[in-house]
Amino acid sequence: MATSPYDVAVVGAGPAGLAAAAAALAGGARVALIDAGRQPGGQYWRHRPGDLGAVADLHHDLRTFRALVAGAAGAVTFPGHHVWTMSGSAADGFVVRSVAGDDPRGTAELAARSLVLAPGAYDRQVPFRSWDLPGVYTAGGAQALLKGNEVLVGRRVVVGGTGPFLLPVAAGLAARGARVVGVYEANGPAGWARHAGAVARVAAKLTEGAGYAAALARHRVPFHARQAVVAAHGDDVVEAVTVAKLDHEWRVVPGSERVVECDAVAVGWGFTPQLELPLALGVGTRVDADGSLVVEVDEHQRTTVPGVYVAGEACGVGGAALAVAEGEIAGTAAATATTGAGPAAVPARLRRRRRALRRFAAAMHAVHPVRDGWQTWLGDDTLVCRCEEVTAGEVRAAVEDLGATDPRTAKLLSRAGMGWCQGRVCGYATACLTASACGSAVSALDLQGVSERPIAAPISLGRLAGDAGHTGQQ
């Protein structure tokens, strides 16, 4: 390596990554900040190049964002870089290899003494009939088009799924002139009453939630609890959806189905952390309260692999404020460790904040679970894997007919999750369907089998081969 290694390489420039970079810089470290996006902010503070002014009303806590960007200004940044693999150890140093999106031949390889991974998360999806019709978006996709591009996904939009994220999505669409014909929340908000303690400790969350509720009321957006979008309709584009009432296991209440006309749908069922990079380094994982595979971290956001820290959604979906707290802790610890000192105690302020926000996250997961009943909405011919066009019937046949007993085997036998997205979208559903067909519960090992992606971003053979040219011999 021609250049000397960075003290800390931060992967991801969302709330956790920015906070980690800022904290590591404050700790005196030389920091590289790598992100697939062209602007910092991640999904949460997504915006177009330049000023946030035009979309400021769609964003929350921009003051923190601006402070973090200023704090991270001393980092060497690699925007538009998709990390495709990383390797190494604390003893020998780490290497982060990425593909530069804008340059067809561009690759970057950088060395670092420690890593802070803040890869974030994306909308978790469960399949439903005709969910592959154009006009059906993930909730985050609708949000990205709005915040990052100022484009509305439709004029008459249905928002559905579960979780508090549906509220800002609906509020944003309504604020920009879309008619949101309904928010269909599969769980009941009354569940929050049982978690009053967890909510009261994070007053900001209450204010935020109340703000969205007021916005929805102002725009006369109907909110339907315990209802879900269970099918989409249309020939080449979505024209309507079927919504239905759900029982406590999320089976459709017979006779409750209703067809709602719309030209766009935004659905999300919580979030799936992006784990391929941490998993590539062999970190320990666990299943979180929301059923997602997450990275196990300690007090200092250290993983089980020395020198590797993880912050934000990848160690438990909990929102931007929690990600910022974890990022700050991770960045500080990584900077301290590279100077040879052991990490100092986490300041009480951050510890308390993280604890309160994690309690809130746990309450959120308890109130907004994904119940197995969604599987009953599917026909045998409903697509599970959108890339390889594999149906629910084919996934079940991999178990019942071909003897798969885990989702990885079901995937390899049915091709669900073998296409372009490598199971990012259907991995969760495949794991659930496989477990149900086997009569078991989804385990951490099951989720790991559909979350490992040794090539974390596509790379052309030419680029990969070109690397060989740069480094000379084999």
Added chain:
Amino acid sequence: MTEFEFDERDVPFTDGQTVGAALVAAGVRSWRTTRRESRPRGVFCGIGVCFDCLVTIDDVPNQRACLVPAAETMVVRTQEGDGRGHLAV
């Protein structure tokens, strides 16, 4: 107003918009067909995760429309299947 070419029509975009966003804003919902069932597809996740919005830009297939910033010189084309049918032997 800046525009790029899409299937022999002009699609306007504003600075910083992605190809996918500009197409959606222009009322185009799909610009790809699937390999097996020839089903139409467009933006789904909008953040580069799902690869549903693959499109051919300047004769290079399989680019994620939701990630590529729009540019005036671009020629964007609906992609059929794997987008590389011309290479079939």
Added chain:
Amino acid sequence: MPTDAADVVVIGAGVVGAATAWYAARSGRSVTVVDRGSVAGGTTGAGEGNILVSDKPPGAELDLARLSSGLWRELAVEVGGFEYDPKGGLVVASTPAGFDALVALAAEQSAAGIETVVVPAGGLAEHEPHLTPSLAGGVLYPGDAQVQPMLAAARLLRAARAKGARVRTGVEVTGFLRSGDRVTGVRTSAGDLPASTVVNAAGTWGGEIASLAGVDVPVLPRRGFILVTEPLPRIVRHKVYAAEYVADVASDDADLQTSPVIEGTEAGTILIGASRERVGYDRTLSVRVLRALAAQAVALFPVLAGVQVIRTYRGFRPYCPDHLPVIGPDPRAPGLYHACGHEGAGIGLAAATGRLIAQLVDGERPDLDVAPFRPERFGPEVAA
């Protein structure tokens, strides 16, 4: 547990175990397959699915490969559902000297009954239009074929189940039941399984199973990586590989060897191999290997330069010091048969291996003399 008593217990639900179970069940034996993992979860799931006659010089392994390729053709009809594709192989040489050596090998193989077609440089494009024009020539082997290996194992097991076989995954063999020297079943994490015959089809882990029975079968892992491209139309018609591959397979060098092996699949992806390293069971991704594979693939098929790699996987080939598999009864532990150590040819050789084991268990005369594959050939008594 008497209810679990079987004629044959097969250890390993990979393709060799599956083929053994199928042939044994078809001849009326009661069969139980046990695997500590899942169906085709080991080396079978990490293979390309090659059924090759092209990569072996005349000898015992080529005889086995010939037998097996015929059996696979039958299985594609009798069982089916595993993407059997008799696409043929094209071996190419980049230098005139390499081409001469390749042609000489082809002549020997031809004398041993393998169909070969020498293709001069000018004729390569007709067979593979996207091949680099800078090659010295090649040999076409119409007898080479491919299957989807996991589906092949799963379909064979399914067919065996339809004939009464039981498949128990997630069950680990922890020891053997013995009556004197004789093997009378296995001990497992789910209880004892008595059987009059036990078949060790544990692939790369075959040596460990053998040692549980107190016998030495030297099977060791040899790591290989495969790159998987985005889905494509048919760009590569045959299995195409460089002549050096044959030498790499036979090499005893522990260091990394890579030679380009490129082929399409029914799913549209192109699989790119092949690397060989002796690094134990190290699962670490080797960027150095991936780069070498990519560079060699692009050199052979320049059109692939702009094609994206979307996945890679690694596996551990089970190899024996003399590069021959271990097939047959173990005289050191009567009742125990071995069917492992097939290195990178396990899919291709599985059908014949399963058939021969079933014939031996039945006391029939096997289609082929298994003496070259006998398990005790490595032992000190052989050396003496």
